[in-house]
Amino acid sequence: MAIITVDGLSIETEPGRNLLSVCLENDIYIPHLCFMEWLDPPHASCRLCYVEVEGKAGPVPSCTVSVASGMAVKTDTVEVRSLQRTALKFFLSAHKVECKVCPANRQCPLQEMAKFLKVPLKSKDLNPRLKEKDLEALQPCFEYYPNRCVLCGKCLHTCERVKGQSLLTFAGRGIDMTVSFYGGLPNEEISCEECAECAAVCPVKAILLVTG
Ligand code: SF4
Ligand code: SF4
Ligand code: FES
Structure with a gap:
């Protein structure tokens, strides 16, 4: 058994388990898009699931971290949020936001992350990178x-x-x-x-x- 702390909360889990998965199971929300529990190694392309792990030089994608006993994790630091907002804006700039007619509406991870990170889904600040064809x-x-x-x-x-x-x-x-x-x-x-x-x-x- 491994005991880790996430944002000061003590969590008991199996050593070697995926950190993002453990956090989500314990109702600690970390923005993410590409994570699939069964995929090993993880795809790790979205670069949204950053956390800080004590002893590591900078934020790391939590889906790439295996839990070890004594690990101390922070999910809500200035640097983590800045990286997540940058990543989300990058996705939104290449995304046609049409929620009212979208079948993902109200079950959409982009909406969830935008709300959580306080990033507007549509913004004039985003540099649009849409493709020619929509369908x-x-x-x-x-x-x-x-x-x-x-x-x-x-x-x-x-x-x-x-x-x-x-x-x-x-x-x-x-x-x-x-x-x-x-x-x-x-x-x-x-x-x-x-x-x-x-x-x-x-x-x-x-x-x-x-x-x-
Ligand atoms: S089609 Fe859907 S599942 Fe496939 S890469 Fe695009 S967003 Fe991801
Ligand atoms: S519901 Fe999500 S996927 Fe659909 S248009 Fe809105 S932000 Fe995009
Ligand atoms: S969930 Fe996409 S990089 Fe971790």
């Missing part, structure tokens, strides 16, 4: 919204977990990066339409299953 057909059965996608990788990793090899990939570079399918429809027993786990796991509903 693409990803497969006959999926619609993909590039300007909603936060490139968290959850769809890719989930597809890999389900199929053994991801049928999805990131295509393009920098601000042009999108999610794309490898080639045509996979010749598999379970079709994408029957599976649709990529759409189910997307935190911002950037992949939608087209029904009917």
Whole structure:
């Protein structure tokens, strides 16, 4: 058993467990987008889940930290909040905020983080980096919204977990990066339409299953 302190609160847990996961389980909210409990090593791309760990030089992404006994963690420091706000603004500048017509509305991690970090979802201060197309057909059965996608990788990793090899990939570079399918429809027993786990796991509903 390991005992750690997070913001002065003593927590008992298993050594080696993922710090972000332990914090969330104990109702200590840390902004995050790309974390998946089962994914080892973590994708660790969103750079939102920063915390300070005593003895470490600067803030570290909590999803990359394994718990060790005696660890002292702070989640709410000036530097941590500054990094999180910068990361969130970066995501929002490449995001078309249309909450009223968005299927993620009210279950959306961007909304939750914006509220928590007191960052406006829409702001003139953000330098917009939107892509040309708002909608693409990803497969006959999926619609993909590039300007909603936060490139968290959850769809890719989930597809890999389900199929053994991801049928999805990131295509393009920098601000042009999108999610794309490898080639045509996979010749598999379970079709994408029957599976649709990529759409189910997307935190911002950037992949939608087209029904009917
Ligand atoms: S993903 Fe979230 S922030 Fe973006 S439009 Fe949908 S509800 Fe709004
Ligand atoms: S489509 Fe959704 S799950 Fe996939 S990378 Fe974009 S936001 Fe993440
Ligand atoms: S949740 Fe840790 S880097 Fe994304």
